[in-house]
Amino acid sequence: MINEKTIIAGFGGQGVMLMGQLLSFAATEKDINTLWFPSYGPETRGGTANCSVTISDEHVNSPVISTPDTIIIMNKPSLAKFQPKLKVNGICLVNSSLVKDEEYRDDIRVYEVDANNIAKELGNLKVANMVMLGAYLALTKVFTEDEVLGILKKKFTGSKAKLIEINKYALEAGRKAVL
Template identity: 75%
Template sequence: MINEKVIIAGFGGQGVMLMGQLLSFCATAKDINTLWFPSYGPETRGGTANCSVTISEEYVNSPVISTPDSTIIMNKPSLQKFMPKLKKGGNLFVNTNLVKGLEYRDDVKVYEVPINDLARKIGNLKVSNMIMLGAYLEVTGLFTDEEVISIMRKKFTGSKAKLIDINKIALETGRQAVKK
């Protein structure tokens, strides 16, 4: 039975909202109930941003997630704000390039992913969010890369269409990063 609640948080411009939208679109494509709920800080690019995504075979009746199953953290302020909410035994995904010197809870599973370094190796820093999404999908098993890419083909039009191939590489890079 699928019932996943995830909070994705970081700075505006890190692709936080896109990760959440892709998860929600994938669920919809598989006829699974979903709800994506964005939250922005005062600025868009550079300000704080987070979104909540619920994916469930049961009816989703609220956008509020008080205790997520997973939390994807793209920066230090987001770790401080959202790690305490993560349920005991939950999955904590951390961008170790921007989160350093903080301790994690010992009652959750922590996946440290240096997404900025990995994105540089691929050749495009803008795919760091897709690397983290790949790591998340590897651990949760919610959707395949092919399902995500299928959504990208529908949603990425014009100049964004040429980014699909590098995003596919980024998803696989993220999966490999947490397989170790």
């Protein structure tokens, strides 16, 4: 029985939308109901961006998530915006490379992942989103890393195929950061 509502938020350019889309693609692959809904301003890079992803065995009604089960916070402004909405005992997954010394509610589960630095060590800052996604998968167990990698393999073909390996390492590194 799956009914997982997640909000992923950060700057434009951090790959926030892609993280959410990968989850929705993985759900569609398994014939599970899903809805992905983006929210961003006119600007693409540098502005704030977030997406809502619902994954459920049941019919998905409201596209708007008012009380997420999990929030993935990629930058500081996103924490202020979404922490108050997180459900009691929900997971708050924070990119601690950019979000430091913050005050957290005491009725939620906070996991800090040094995602930017882990990504840099892997050789590409751009996979910070995949590090966070690896941590998310480890904590929620909604999908396996292989299921998400399977989606990436379909998306990254031709000259992009060489990127699959680093994404695989990024998912693993994310898992190890929280387990």
